[in-house]
Amino acid sequence: MTSTALLPAASTAQLALAGSLLDRLRATTTEARPDEQLEALTLAVAADLPVLLWGEPGIGKTAALTQLAASLELPLTTVIASVHEPSDFSGLPVVGDDPAVQGVPMAPPQWAVELVRAGRGLLFLDELSTATPAVQAALLRVVLERRVGTLQLPPGVRIVAAANPRASAADGWELSPPLANRFVHLYWVHDPEVVVRGLGGVWPRAELPRLDPDRMAEAVDLARRAVCGFLRARPTLIHRLPSTETRRGGAWPSPRSWEAALTLLAFGTAADVSREVLALLVRGAVGDGPGLELLAHLDRMDLPDPESLLAVPPTAELPVRGDLRQAALESVVAAVGARPERARWEAAWGVLVRAMESGAPDLLVAPATALAALRRDDWEVPAAMERLAAVVGLTRRADRSVAGVAAAVRR
Structure with a gap:
């Protein structure tokens, strides 16, 4: 009887020892060390842009978010998207005394109320690729407008999600294009050195980017000039929905995502991040x-x-470096394509002649071919093309327009 009475006490003691051992295993520290993907994540969080971490199961996405929240001293709220109903995000209808007069309010779930009460936090939407299309649709307002039912999440709340590729997700779905286009997509991969040191008890420290207050105005100006100038030269990239379902569930260009890229570029410039980190963010x-x-x-x-x-083809000043010179010529052709007029088309040929006189003629093949393709039927071949006939002749006559121009020059 005595030995039987001692068993509970002995078990309790062993469980206490087991808990103590687990506490020792969980006791880790952090260190400041270069980690490009973690730096990209923290910068996007600082810029208040929703981030979606893609990675295979077990790669450490959840652990990274837990460590990020602890380092930034933000309360972490984890919501497993796949185990919730659409009403958990759009709100549950609550019928009042007189719904015909007062309407039917949409009551938010408890986790949203707690976030509002705290005034700040990190909302972690996990397993996003296993959420049904109906749940994904309900998440649209949460991610973009920060609204859960009738509740507005405070500005101090940041949103990060995680997903596995469909092939490795349990009952996975492709992300809907509207939801995917609201995120900055970062592809999480493991660094063997980080894993080894982490298992040894030392993980990289997540730190918010150090923004230089003296570079704020410069950063905004650079970001706007870069994005607007690029889209002016490449207007077809302003909105391009991918043709495949898988690619639509990732990052793709739209006015919304270009605005995110502009924000990231400004933050990256103000924080003086590396080119590698900036590339992860812009591509994401x-x-x-x-x-x-x-x-x-x-x-x-x-x-x-x-x-x-x-405006001044005969005296146009073109870059000396070959790749920059070709880029300048391509931007001229793109400008004519964006506003095709006969006078502008003829002026572009004058720019190409100027380029031939002051640089390598082989750089003219692509822009000359593209410019020839812009010719309208009622536009006569300009005299400037006579000097470019040999260059145009080097191109593959891929369409009737180019062949017609080349033939007209040789007459």
Whole structure:
């Protein structure tokens, strides 16, 4: 009887020891060390943009968010999207005394009320790719407008989500294009050194970017000039919905995502982040192709305005460096394509002649071909094209317009 009576006490003692051992295992520290993806995440959080972390199961997305919340001293609220109903995000209808007069308010869930009460926090929407289309639709207002039912989340709340690719998600769905386009997409991968040191008890420290107050105005001006100048030269990229369902569930260009890219570029400039971190963020907002093109455009910010080149073709000042010169010529062609007029088309040929006189003629093949394709049937071939006949002849006559122009020049 005595041994039986001692068993509960012995079990309790062992459980206490087990708890003590678990506490020791969970006791970790952090260190300041370069971590590009963590730096990109914290900058997007500082910019108050919703972030979506993509990664295979077990890669450490949830652990990264937990550590981020602890480092930033933000209360963490985790909501598993796939186990909730649409009404948990759009609000539950509550019938009052006289709904015909007062209407039917949509009561928010408890987690939203607690976030409002705290006034700040990190809302973590986990397992987003396992949420049904109906739940994804209900999340649209939460992510963009920060509204849950009739409740407005305070400005101090930041939103981060996590998802597994559909192939590795349990009963996974592709993200709907409207929901996907509201996020900055970051692809979370493991760094062996980070994992090893973390399991040893030392993880990278998540720190908010240090914004330079003296560079605020410069950062905003640069971001606006870069994005607006790029889209002026590449107007077809302002909105481009991908053709496949999988790509629509990721980052793609739209006016909304370009606004996010502009914000990230301004924050990145003010914080003086590395080019690698800036690339992760910009590509995560508008997609790989458009993002890389914007980054290349940043390198060419000193390129001349295509309208100024079209205004004075004979004396146009073109960059000396080959890639920048070709980019300048392509921007001239794009400007004509955006506003095709005969006088502008002829002026563009004058710019190409100027480029041939002052640089390598092989750079003219692509812009000359594209410019020839813009010709209207009632536009005569300008005299400037006679000097470019050999260059145009090098191109593959891919369409009837180019073939017609080349034939007219050879007459």
